[in-house]
Amino acid sequence: MSEYSNFTIIGVTGFGESGSSAVTNILEEFKCIKLLRGGAEFECKFFTNTIFPLETALKNQLYVNAAVKEMLYQAYTLSKDKFYAENFGTDNFIKLTNEYINSVTGVWLGGSYSERDSFFISKKEQNNFVKAKALFNSLYKNAYNLYEQYHWEPSFQQVANQYYGKFTDDFYTKTQEYTAKLFNITGEKQRFVLVDAMFRPETAVQELNWYTNAKFIIVDRDPRDLYILSKVYKGEPYLPTWNVDSYIDWFKTYRSCNECNAAYPEKILQLRFEDLIYKYEESLVRIKTFLSLTDDEHIKKGQVFIPEKSRTNTQVFRKHPEYAGDIRKIEKKLSEFCYNYSEEQIRCFESKDEIGSGVIIEDIRKQAIIFQKTGRLPFSKFKGAFLFSLLYLNCMTLRNRKTFFSKIKGFIKIFFSMIIFPADFLYKLIYIIQFQSKNKNKIVEFR
Template sequence: MRTIITCTGYGTTGSSAATNIIEEFKDIKSLGSEFECSFLHETDGLKDLENALREGHRLKTDLAIKRFLRLAAIQNKQRAVQKYFNGNFVRHAEDFIASISTANWNGNWHRGADTIKYSKDELLYYNLAKQVFLQEYSYACYSLFEPDTWHPTYHKRNRSYYAYFDSSFYEKAQKYVNKLLSEISAHINAKKILIDQFFPAYDISSYLHYAPETRIIIVDRDPRDMYVLNKSSWGESYIPSNDIDTFINWYRGIRFSQPHELQNSNVLFFHFEDFIFNYEESLLRLKTFLNFTDEEHIKKYEYFNPEKSIKNTYKFKNYPQWKNDIKKIESTLSEFCYNFPSDINTSLCIARTEPIEEYIKSADIIQFSKFLPLKYKKKIPIFLFGMTKFGSAIESLSHRNNLKTTVKGLIKCGIFLFTFLIEYIYAGLIYLKYKEIK
């Protein structure tokens, strides 16, 4: 029987540590932590489709199905999706929709084309078709009494759907998911498959309806470290670390269902810090949960080494400028704060570099004011260069840490070089057109 294992969290909480440890075991085939296979819980994914079908609204179901199919088409453009699903990702989505649809036809409603971009040819022939309809039908033929002067007209047709949730939905959803997993199995031929972010950390019991045998590892991180790391180094805009009260409300809010999720027998919970300060105990819990043996752990410390990753913990002590914020976190989020060992090295290593949030503030001012300060005017040629794909590829070379990724970067540079001049001129023209906007 095929076993699906997934590691998940709340964004930058360290689930990749669990992924790395599991990858050290024999006979585990991983899709890699760089590929987040999230089609179940992505916006417009399978769960959102189920929610719309449960309501059964005649128009909402049509749009939900179209959004589901559009998401499949968007995700299918990813190289990893093409690779692991053998180019059949969209086909399986279309087959699933066909299996659950009560009816489909060429129809129209006021938002029925939200997911469709018509070409100029299509718009031309629609307008011609509308004129044919008006000429053939003629307003005079409409003899019913309508007090608001309504009369028939011709609208752009597109594929329309109706479906509703019934007792067969989960069975069909499982067949759909199993077909996709079979594509992966055919590609990597394994009984134990590790898929990063396959499930979210929320409402797990609902997602188990789609893949009942999935084993889920949730990893969370100390809010103090998460706060200072985002302000100092990560700069992730989905983490509201520019205001301490907002951060606290957000951090607690997105964990609203955590106590409930941890009651699920398919779920195992870890603190990221436990992988470092209680490594052997955490490893034993992981092996027991996944039915792994010591003999199968053939690459121990190769992908995750607690002695190296310890550098990523206890970071809030390095930033005394935020000590008041840290105290506030400790008083309001105490149940989430990790109990670090008493013998940990608490000597301060004050960070001297400028926090990333300061650079973000400078960029935000330009984005929202739509005005470039005078001190940057001389750097316009450099900025325009960076706005091109070639410039972006050149910049990325400094962040590529091994031979494989460096070679990929150089190949990109070579490809984008051919369009560089056109992109550079275009960026310059756009800047000249809008530079006076304030």
Template sequence: MNKLIIPTGYMGSGSSAITDLICEFDGFDADNGSFEYVFLHCPDGVFDLEDKLLIGNNSMRSDEAIRSFEKRMYELYSNKYWWVADYKKRIGEEFWEFTKKFIDSLVQYKSDSYWYMQERLNFSRFVKMAVRAVLRMVTVGKVNLKKPLEYYPMYLSFVNSEEFYQKARNYINNILLCMGIDKKNIILDQLLLPHNVYRAENYFDDRMECFVVNRDPRDVFILNKYIWTRDGDPVPFPRDVGEFCGYYKRLRSVEKKYNNTHIHVVQFEDLIYKYDETVERIMDILGVDKTKHIEKKQNFNPDKSINNTQLFNKEAYKSEAEVIEEELKEYIYDFPYKNDADMKQSF
């Protein structure tokens, strides 16, 4: 049985290192590299659809949920210039066909009625409404054109959780088959996020192995503030150290607990400072032996990545690092030895 590998992390925590490392194993492919697959957790993605249909659903909510999902998936499918999109190329033309079939399976009723979201006016519909009113008045009600609506008909769905998850699993399995999981192990970066891994058991079978990557927040803060921002590639963390600590605490506190043996927490620094031990652990999870590590250190080189660690030891950053060390004690990594990072080699 081929594996679905999902590397994920906390914005800048180094989850792409898992993608790079596992791509060194024979029989494991990431056709699009570290491209982030967001269709499950993006706004109006599958998880939003789940929440809208299973929590506080009603006729209007289900219509909005399905229509919003349909629109977002088509954007991901068709937009060539959006960096998280172009699924027509990155997944395959079948993605949209599978999406339409999934939507059709959810829609239980189609209504001739309409609600205020369908009645939103733009200039074109305003003109049509005016013409409609004039004709009705002139003909004393004998001519009564249909009301111009933004879309038609109204989609209604009252699926229960068992029905929804079964249909969603079929949808995801079709996508995975399209990507070749029947022929090879595949790696889909960021298909889950740490904050929604608790949902995984409803969507995936035992083929899935998700690696959640932690990283010392001192280095994340310094890299983001002084290197990634400078290079025009920041992550959305506050750059004031006090705000960062509060933000980070809240970010981690909203995570839900899970009990899933296919979700594995990996420390980014262990990939560097405990390389052999950590690689062996990952290979055990994937069920492969050392003979499969055919391109060792070709994609992920700990000797290079070590320059992304212990930046907080630099004199210029010590005061900010001390604040983080005090405020975020539970997330601080216990480094086995001191490293003098070469800032010029940081990335």
């Protein structure tokens, strides 16, 4: 048992816009649960994004070097992020990650093969490579004298640490020690540490092996609402709502992990977002039972998560009768995932304010993507050239300047952009015309 294992990590996640932050809000109300700095704003995805590829690579003894470099690259990059630095410590994060890598892999100095290698080779060293190559050629002088059917001879290339290894019985033990030490900064003298988006539902069972003490909560949402929320309001690029058939297939595919997760009821709790609202007390009992929490520890009940307010974010599919055909398909193909509302729970939307503004974010995304791919605009090329000009850009960013001196700087930029506006406008116009000409036969398929 690790010396850093007195606390339990609670990981909360969903499938993207599926309402997992509601559980995070509920758990914030308990005095025995410590939330990482940053709260629900801090999506701690480092471990799921790096340990999973590393474990997979070690099990197959393939692409180990690439997996290690990616992990190190993300560690160095994220160590500068405010929330990672506050929760894990900048130097501590990098130090412990390097120690962990060295404990599960071997390393040697060899040729540069990973796309991340350049990140770990200093600029000065990269600039000196040409001279080093010239030195190699000068010393070598084409001395190769073995037989080759096709011409070949040794050549010099940049070198960097190259990692190798295979999966061993102590991999999970070493990984648990690594994660426990990192979370110990927050978890010391705590009963629970709450982490948002720490794992993926699809790999939850496997990821439990990485932590000494951990429990996962997964939240899912009615597929009808998820479809409309992305299509009409949020336009999330990771939700495939261009085509309802693709959406249904995607939804089914990613929920195929539910049965596997259900086999671990002591470690994984699966909740419905709608139950948190319409069956609040029942859901609360499930959460408290799962984590062995008491009513006395729930000192801020109803202060962070307010079911009545969150009710606004349910049944949004009823606001949009224009998508009734898509909703019927979803109800037919994904019936087991659609929430069964009672007569009393069904919401009715009648006023124009309730139904919405009529702005469909997916239509806006389509126009932007069509321009990105083909250069075609929903308005004239001249308006587009003005929209992309430095003058327009500086005018738009002026509103975001808060201090007096930053506003002065903004006005100066606008002044100079007015001077160069004719040339800048003409340059942007020519760019649009040329891009449209090169891509006039390109067709964008939204599927």
